[in-house]
Amino acid sequence: MDDEYIRERKRLIAEDRSLRVDALALAQATDAEKRAEEIVRRVRAEENDTVWGPDAPPIPGSMHVFPGMGFLTARDTILKTKLFEVVSKMPKGALLHAHLDAMVDARVLLRSALKYPAMHVRTAEKLTLANLRATLPEFRPLPENEWTSFESLVDDAYEPGTWVPLTSARETFGFGGPDAFDDWVVAALTINPSESYVTHNTVDKIWKTFGTTFAVGRGMSRYFPIYEDYLREFFRSSIEGGISYIESRMPLWYRYMIGPDGQENIPHREWMLAYDRAIKEVKEEFAQQGRGDEFLGSKVIYCTLRIATCEELDWYLEDCIALKQEFPHLICGFDLVGHEDPLKPLIYYIDPLKRFVQRQKEVGVHIPFIFHAGETLGDGTPADMNLYDAILLGTKRIGHGFSLVKHPRIMEICREREIAVEVCPISNEILRYTGSMPMHPLPILMNQGVHVALSSDDPAMFGNLGLSFDFFQVLVASEVTGLITLREISRDSLTYSCLDLEDKARALALHGQRWSKLIEWIISKFSGHLKA
Numbered sequence: 001m002d003d004e005y006i007r008e009r010k011r012l013i014a015e016d017r018s019l020r021v022d023a024l025a026l027a028q029a030t031d032a033e034k035r036a037e038e039i040v041r042r043v044r045a046e047e048n049d050t051v052w053g054p055d056a057p058p059i060p061g062s063m064h065v066f067p068g069m070g071f072l073t074a075r076d077t078i079l080k081t082k083l084f085e086v087v088s089k090m091p092k093g094a095l096l097h098a099h100l101d102a103m104v105d106a107r108v109l110l111r112s113a114l115k116y117p118a119m120h121v122r123t124a125e126k127l128t129l130a131n132l133r134a135t136l137p138e139f140r141p142l143p144e145n146e147w148t149s150f151e152s153l154v155d156d157a158y159e160p161g162t163w164v165p166l167t168s169a170r171e172t173f174g175f176g177g178p179d180a181f182d183d184w185v186v187a188a189l190t191i192n193p194s195e196s197y198v199t200h201n202t203v204d205k206i207w208k209t210f211g212t213t214f215a216v217g218r219g220m221s222r223y224f225p226i227y228e229d230y231l232r233e234f235f236r237s238s239i240e241g242g243i244s245y246i247e248s249r250m251p252l253w254y255r256y257m258i259g260p261d262g263q264e265n266i267p268h269r270e271w272m273l274a275y276d277r278a279i280k281e282v283k284e285e286f287a288q289q290g291r292g293d294e295f296l297g298s299k300v301i302y303c304t305l306r307i308a309t310c311e312e313l314d315w316y317l318e319d320c321i322a323l324k325q326e327f328p329h330l331i332c333g334f335d336l337v338g339h340e341d342p343l344k345p346l347i348y349y350i351d352p353l354k355r356f357v358q359r360q361k362e363v364g365v366h367i368p369f370i371f372h373a374g375e376t377l378g379d380g381t382p383a384d385m386n387l388y389d390a391i392l393l394g395t396k397r398i399g400h401g402f403s404l405v406k407h408p409r410i411m412e413i414c415r416e417r418e419i420a421v422e423v424c425p426i427s428n429e430i431l432r433y434t435g436s437m438p439m440h441p442l443p444i445l446m447n448q449g450v451h452v453a454l455s456s457d458d459p460a461m462f463g464n465l466g467l468s469f470d471f472f473q474v475l476v477a478s479e480v481t482g483l484i485t486l487r488e489i490s491r492d493s494l495t496y497s498c499l500d501l502e503d504k505a506r507a508l509a510l511h512g513q514r515w516s517k518l519i520e521w522i523i524s525k526f527s528g529h530l531k532a
């Protein structure tokens with residue numbers, strides 16, 4: 001072939017790639033990193049054939065098997081791959097987009113609820129084998145004088161709407177006993193493949209199902225004793241998945257949680273105190289195991305819903321400022337959540353949001369906006385236009401930004417002002433913003449030099465607990481993205497976090513040490529792949 005052509009081709013590729021977000025990291029990679037990178041590429045190429053290729057074993061429930069296919073059907077297969085073993089060992093940096101009420105495995109949440117005799121359950125209809133899947137359980141802790149002695153949700157005498165103690169409802173459950181009860185509850189707390197890919201296969205439809213999973217879970221997680229268990233479990237499981245710091249979006253639109261006495265009487269400041277306690281306890285636990293460096297703590301992004309009126313929002317904004325004054329180390333941002341397409345756009349809230357900025361100056365606090373924006377398939381719709389308002393309001397990062405790639409100037413601003421995008425690939429796919437990973441806009445962002453932080457969004461509902469699954473889906477669906485790119489993304493999650501400068505420097509240094517260990521491990525475990 002023409003040498004000159006090849007040189008020109010190389011130059012063009014290099015020029016194009018030099019704009020990428022990981023260009024510097026690739027240029028500065030050590031020899032060991034390059035070796036590990038090559039190993040991971042070979043493992044991926046091999047599994048592209050053996051696991052995801054046309055001759056690979058079929059995956060039940062899926063007509064088409066390919067790298068980056070629908071997560072809910074691919075999950076069990078992913079767990080068996082070598083590539084997943086590698087990704088699982090990776091230090092992930094920070095988890096920056098995580099809805100707090102969607103962070104603990106459904107079975108673990110149910111197990112926690114079963115510990116408390118105040119917990120009761122009911123259904124709005126009499127359960128039959130035919131309506132079981134469509135009928136949702138409702139949970140609630142009751143004050144002791146309202147505890148009931150009904151035994152079963154399924155006997156003939158059950159009156160729909162009556163509360164039954166959770167443990168007896170489980171023991172006496174028909175349709176297969178306690179295990180069937182657990183499966184029924186877990187199904188109500190999670191999204192399954194047939195919902196996402198068949199019966200509710202559009203953004204609007206799947207959001208309806210998604211909403212009910214929150215409603216069911218909230219009956220348990222809003223009970224303060226369960227919330228306290230929940231936080232510790234969330235931190236522990238995140239650390240086990242290689243996450244060293246978390247900014248969680250806390251659902252503060254409820255003014256009270258339900259206390260141990262079954263009354264709605266636990267105000268927001270108690271939620272924060274419990275959050276602090278949980279961080280401290282989990283830190284101590286890990287320090288005792290000699291793993292103190294694996295967890296740097298967690299902060300809270302104050303969230304209310306995009307259904308609030310402007311007057312209501314004013315209350316929340318003042319509440320947010322009061323919490324920031326009392327817990328300056330904890331509150332790190334403000335956001336509005338909920339399905340962007342049908343709910344109120346940011347422009348609707350401009351007056352209260354501007355007042356919030358002014359009020360912060362008056363009282364001398366700083367609470368950055370960290371807005372969800374552009375989580376939509378729309379082009380010029382109000383949800384898509386949220387990106388303009390998020391930028392004008394000075395958002396520190398963008399949550400989702402699924403439609404960001406339609407906006408060249410906004411992408412440029414993201415580069416100039418170093419506004420990172422919290423990208424949630426698996427969430428986007430399950431909620432039907434993208435059919436699969438190869439259709440996801442993430443590579444467009446990275447190729448154009450926009451910094452991203454990969455996030456799991458609502459892993460309790462989606463089954464992508466930890467960050468390994470999201471990193472996996474990204475790695476497997478791109479030829480350009482390799483191990484070093486993942487390192488860069490995981491570092492960026494720390495760089496664009498709300499950690500103060502000193503903590504950030506420490507976090508990045510610890511990440512570097514863990515990264516070196518990962519590289520050694522990959523080389524010692526998989527170097528056979530280099531010979532083939």
Ligand SMILES: O=c1[nH]cnc2c1ncn2[C@@H]1O[C@H](CO)[C@@H](O)[C@H]1O
Pocket residue numbers: 099100101102214249250251337338339340372375427457458
């Ligand atoms: O991806 C998302 N985009 C916007 N809102 C979300 C997303 N995931 C969850 N929530 C919203 O946050 C609340 C739980 O904290 C839920 O009510 C849900 O509507």
